[in-house]
Amino acid sequence: MPRVYQAPASGPILRVRGLLYSGFGHTKDIMAAVDKSEQAEPAAEGGIRRRDFLNIGAAAAGGVGAVAFLFPLINQMNPSADVLALAQIDVDVGPIQAGQAIKTMWRKQPIFIRNLTPAEQAAANAVDTGSLRDPQTLDERTKEGHRNWLITLGVCTHLGCVPLGAAEGEPKGEFGGYFCPCHGSHYDTAARIRKGPAPRNLEVPEYEFISDTSVRIG
Amino acid sequence: MSFPWAEEYKPKHPFMRWLDDRLPLPRMVYNATGKGYPVPRNLNHFWNFGVLAGLALVLQIVTGIVLAMHYNSNADTAFASVEHIMRDVNGGWFLRYLHANGASFFFVVVYVHIFRGLYYGSYKAPREMVWMLGLVIFLLMMATAFMGYVLPWGQMSFWASKVITGLFGAIPVVGEPIQNWLLGGFAPDQATLTRFFSLHYLLPFVIAGVVILHIWALHIHGSGNPTGVDVKSPQDTVPFHPYYTAKDGFGVFLALLLLAVLVFFLPNYLGHPDNYIPANPLSTPAHIVPEWYFWPFYAILRAFTFDFILPAKLWGVLAMFGSILLLFFLPWLDKSPVRSGSYRPKFRMFFWILILDVLVLGWCGGMPAEEPYVMISQLATIYYFAHFLIILPVLSWVEKTLPLPNSISESVLHGEAAEAAPLGAAPAKA
DSSP: OOOOOOOOSSSOOEEETTEEEOSOOOHHHHHHHHHTGGGGSOOOTTSOOHHHHHHHHHHHHHHHHHHHHHHHHHHTTSOOHHHHHTSOEEEEOTTOOTTOEEEEEETTEEEEEEEOOHHHHHHHHTSOGGGSSSOOOHHHHSBTTBTTEEEEESOOTTTOOOOBOSSTTOOOTTTEEEEETTTTEEEETTOOEEESSOOSOOOOOOEEEEETTEEEEO | OOOTTOOOOOOOSHHHHHHHHHOOHHHHHHHHHSTTOEEETTOOGGGGHHHHHHHHHHHHHHHHHHHHTTOOOOTTTHHHHHHHHHHTSTTHHHHHHHHHHHHHHHHHHHHHHHHHHHHHTTTSTTOHHHHHHHHHHHHHHHHHHHHHHHTTOBHHHHHHHHHHHHHHTTSTTTHHHHHHHHHTSSSSOHHHHHHHHHHHHHHHHHHHHHHHHHHHHHHHHOOOOTTOOOOOSGGGEEEIIIIIHHHHHHHHHHHHHHHHHHHHHOTTTTSOGGGGSBOOTTOOOSSOOOOGGGHHHHHHHHHOOSOBSBOHHHHHHHHHHHHHHGGGGHHHHOOOSOOOGGGOHHHHHHHHHHHHHHHHHHHHHTSOSOTTHHHHHHHHHHHHHHIIIIIHHHHHHHOOOOOOOSSHHHHHTTTOHHHHSOTTSOOOOO
8 A cells, every 4th residue: 555644743743735745754754665665655736746846956956056067158258348448449431531441450450441542432422332242322321520530340241351441552343442353242332332242231230439539430 | 707697689660770781880889878787776875087187188188189189389489378368368368267177176086086996906807907997097197287387488487398298307317308308408498398298188089098998997897896895786786877887977976067067166276376477597496396296296306315236316216216116016915815995904994094195294294395294205205105005005905905795786785684685586694
C-alpha cells in the first residue's frame, strides 16, 4: 500500500497547489521510501507531488542564474567605455573651400566632409528623387542654413570599402560625387547611390553645427 | 564498468534510438551521471568537492576565454590592458574578479577534495590511478595559477616570475641555463610574458584532458564511501540521478554563494595590493609572498637555511617538489587494509595533526622569512615528511582498527537487520 504523507494536526503545513506536506517522516520511513524511489510518493490532489514543485523550483532558479551569468559574458563583447568615449568628435570645417572635401575619422571609420559648390548643389537638386534607388533630397541630407555642407560616412553601403572622390585628384565617378573602386558603385554630389551594386546612399551621421565653422559629429 | 544492477539505457524515442546506434553520447552521459551509474548511498557532502572542482575549472576556462579577448600580452601594455578590463570593458571588473577569485575557489575545493581523499583512504587499491591523476591535475593547476598571476604584470607578477623561475636556478650546473630558457632572457620580460600567456591558455585544456582520465579511472570501480567498505549489493547504492545530481546541486548552490560573497564584497581580500603597481625591475616589494594557496609549499622552500652536503637553496627546492611528489607514493606508504579514517582511531588523530601542520606551514609561508617563523617552518616541514614517510607506514603495521560494518546499507541503517537484509530475504541472525 502506498504511503501517503499526511499533515499532522499540529506542525507547519506547506501548501502548494493542492499539495499537502508536513515536515519529514520518521528516519526509518524515509530510508524505506528511498528504495521504492519516487513511486513511494503518491500524486496528491491536483496531480502534483512535492518533488515536482521542488524540481520545477530548482530548475527555474538555476535557469535564471545561468541566464544572469550569461549576460556579462555576452555583453563584454559590446563596445567598451573607452571606445564609446571616442564616439563624438568636433571638426573645424573653416579651412575647407567650396569644391573641396576632407576625410576624418569617427568611430574608427572615415567621414567625408564636403563643401559643395552652388553648381554641385544645383546638380543634386535637379535630380528627380523618384528615379533614385534610395530616394532622398539634398535638403534631407544636409542641415538648414548649411546646405553646402555634405557630411557622410566614407563607407560604401555595398560591402564597406572607402569610396574615392574626397581627396584631390581622385576619380569622382560618373555623377561627380564618389566612386567606389571595389565593385563600381557611383554616388552623386549628394552622395546618393546612382549606379552600381550599393543598396543605399552614403550614410549621414548624426551631427550638429556648434558654430558656423565647427561641427560636432556623433 | 559499472555494477551489474546498473540500469540499462533504453531510449524510447525513435530519434534517440537512431542516435544511440550511431553516436551513443546520451548513453555515455546516462551511464556516467544518470540512472545508469549506481553510487554508494552513504556519500556525505565531502563527496561534493569533485564536482565543485570540475565546476571551478569550467568557470575559469569560460571567464578566462572572455578575459583573453581584452587582455594584451605585451610588457608595455599588459598592465594597462588589465586596468582597461577593470574600468572600460562592460562587466569587465566582474569577469576579472570572478577569474582571480575563481582560482582561489578552485584551490579551496581541491584542497578539501585532497584531504577528503587522505581521510577516507581514497588513494588505496583499486583507486591508485585516480589518486595519481588527481595529483597530476594539482601540479598542472599550480603551474597554470602561477602563470596566470604573472599576466597582469604588476609588481607581484614580475617578482613572482623571477622568484619561481629562480627555483630552477637551484639545479646544479644546468640551473642557470634552464632559468634563462624558461624566461627567454636574463630577467622576466616580453618573451616571458608572451610564453606565459600562451601556456596559461593551453594548460587548462590539458587539465580538462587529465580530468577526463581521472573520472574514467574513477568510474572503473566507482566512488569510495565514508565506510571504505566495498559495494556488495544493489541495496548499497542509489542511482547517480536524481540522488547525487540533487545533492551535488545543493553543494554547488552553497559554493557559488560563497564565491559570490568573495567576488562582490571582498574581491581583493585574497590578492596583494602591490600587484596594482606596474612591474618595476629595479625595485623588489618589501614583503614578497605568493598567493595563499602556495603558502605551505613556500614555507617548506624557505625552511632550508643551512648547507648540508648540498646547498640550502637546492634542499629547499627539492623538499618543496618532494612534498608533492611524495604523495604519488602514498598508496604504497599506507598499507593499512582499512580505507576509512573513521575506523582507524590513531590514523584519525594523526590526520588532524597533519591538517594542523599544513595550516601552520601555510601561516608561516605567508609571514616574512624571519624568526620565529623560520624555526616553526622547519619543525612543521619535518613533521610533514615524517607523517608520510614514518607515521603512516608504522601505523598501518601496528594500528588496531575498529570493526568494519558488513555492508554500506548496514552502516546506514545502524544495524537494523530487517532493513539491511536483501529485499525478500529473512533478516540475518545477529
